[in-house]
Amino acid sequence: MxxxxxxxxxxxxxxxxxxxxxxxxxxxxxxxxxxxxxxxxxxxxxxxxxxxxxxxxxxxxxxxxxxxxxxxxxxxxxxxxxxxxxxxxxxxxxxxxxxxxxxxxxxxxxxxxxxxxxxxxxxxxxxxxxxxxxxxxxPDFWAAAMANIASYPERHPDRPEAAAIPAAFQQAVTATDDESMTERLRSIMPLYFADYWTDEQRLAPLVASVRSWADPQxxxxxxxxxxxxxxxxxxxxxxxxxxxxxxxxxxxxxxxxxxxxxxxxxxxxxxxxxxxxxxxxxxxxxxxxxxx
Structure with missing residues (x-):
């Protein structure tokens, strides 16, 4: 385009x-x-x-x-x-x-x-x-999301990278500039897929291309x-x-x-x-x- x-x-x-x-x-x-x-x-x-x-x-x-x-x-x-x-x-x-x-x-x-x-x-x-x-x-919406994030490593016990996702998410939501926000969002993107690592070869380029701007409000x-x-x-x-x-x-x-x-x-x-x-x-x- x-x-x-x-x-x-x-x-x-x-x-x-x-x-x-x-x-x-x-x-x-x-x-x-x-x-x-x-x-x-x-x-x-x-x-x-x-x-x-x-x-x-x-x-x-x-x-x-x-x-x-x-x-x-x-x-x-x-x-x-x-x-x-x-x-x-x-x-x-x-x-x-x-x-x-x-x-x-x-x-x-x-x-x-x-x-x-x-x-x-x-x-x-x-x-x-x-x-x-x-x-x-x-409150109920966000509590449910946070519970799902906390349990994410249990869904992928064979993936060491999954264990880092909950802490990385907390870092992502505190980003205050566009570069940090983009970098941190990419680090937690596996969370957004049903099974990222099974299809990593296809999904990795998409993750690398994602860009975000820090939410100012x-x-x-x-x-x-x-x-x-x-x-x-x-x-x-x-x-x-x-x-x-x-x-x-x-x-x-x-x-x-x-x-x-x-x-x-x-x-x-x-x-x-x-x-x-x-x-x-x-x-x-x-x-x-x-x-x-």
């Missing part, structure tokens, strides 16, 4: 830039078919890990570079990196695209963002793909909880979750499924947090069938 910023047709293949509230928002377009806007996780993870070439054969994929990452601009007030802000920038891109309704695919934290967007702008949503995400965060945003509001979502909803996802696993996916009437839940039994990489055929088939 070209890295040259384009002008003119907002859905032409390549990289585009639009100014929203005085801040540059970059997005990348690839593929043909119904428009699907994609928001990566983090917050602060570079969008490229979520590139899905197989889906580009069926959909016009619009990959956002979330504000505060990559070539997109930075906010003057770090306290403004909040879900409502990310959702406002999504809306700015949707408006720029000029498409009456779009599909939205949100991964992890990006799933929080697109849920917020769908609740604020239901008339612009053709459908939602909520991928390894949750309708709620807060960590801990300042109140817990996320839209369970009571999701019943109003009228657009079709597809929920995808990896059985072995340590942070946004099946418990939270089931909670989403219960909160959204008529939603469809797909569980990828051989995946962790990256089912589009671990079980790409099943993942792609589910999204294509849903968007048809």
């Amino acid at each position: 070209s890295s040259t910023l384009t002008t003119g047709n907002p859905l032409a293949p390549g990289a585009h830039s639009v100014e929203i509230d005085g801040v540059r928002q970059v997005y990348h377009v690839a593929g043909n078919g119904p428009v699907c806007v994609v928001h990566s996780g983090g917050p602060g993870i570079e969008w490229r890990y979520l590139r899905m070439p197989a889906l580009e054969e069926h959909l016009t994929m619009v990959y956002l570079e979330p504000i505060g990452t990559g070539a997109s601009g930075r906010l003057a007030d770090p306290r403004e990196y909040r879900l409502e802000t990310y959702a406002r920038f999504v809306h700015g891109v949707v408006e720029e695209l000029g498409t009456p309704k779009v599909y939205l695919l949100g991964h992890s934290h990006g799933g929080f963002v697109v849920q917020r967007y769908a609740l604020a702008h239901p008339d612009r949503v053709a459908g939602l793909v909520l991928y390894d995400t949750s309708p709620v965060t807060g 960590r801990g300042e945003e109140p817990p996320f909880d839209v369970r009571a509001e999701l019943g109003s979502v009228s657009a079709p909803v597809l929920i995808i979750v990896g059985t072995h996802d340590f942070i946004c696993g099946t418990h939270w996916a089931a909670m989403l499924h219960d909160a959204v009437p008529g939603s469809r839940l797909i569980e990828l039994t051989a995946s962790g947090h990256f089912g589009h990489i671990e079980e790409p055929e099943l993942f792609n088939r589910a999204v294509v069938e849903f968007t048809r």
Whole structure:
């Protein structure tokens, strides 16, 4: 995909830039078919890990570079990196695209963002793909994630590297600069897969390419909880979750499924947090069938 910023047709293949509230928002377009806007996780993870070439054969994929990452601009007030802000920038891109309704695919934290967007702008949503995400965060959410991290070495007793993951995770969440954040995230990436070491040869290049920006507002945003509001979502909803996802696993996916009437839940039994990489055929088939 070209890295040259384009002008003119907002859905032409390549990289585009639009100014929203005085801040540059970059997005990348690839593929043909119904428009699907994609928001990566983090917050602060570079969008490229979520590139899905197989889906580009069926959909016009619009990959956002979330504000505060990559070539997109930075906010003057770090306290403004909040879900409502990310959702406002999504809306700015949707408006720029000029498409009456779009599909939205949100991964992890990006799933929080697109849920917020769908609740604020239901008339612009053709459908939602909520991928390894949750309708709620807060003490129970984080306690469950921390327990899964602590028990991770027990899942891989034959891998000495697994024993270092819990301590490395604590270091990662305290990173205060982009370089340290990227380095520490790469060191804990095995945690995000069902079985990283079995498929290390294929996954290692991806891990080495992951880039992250330090979260400038960590801990300042109140817990996320839209369970009571999701019943109003009228657009079709597809929920995808990896059985072995340590942070946004099946418990939270089931909670989403219960909160959204008529939603469809797909569980990828051989995946962790990256089912589009671990079980790409099943993942792609589910999204294509849903968007048809």
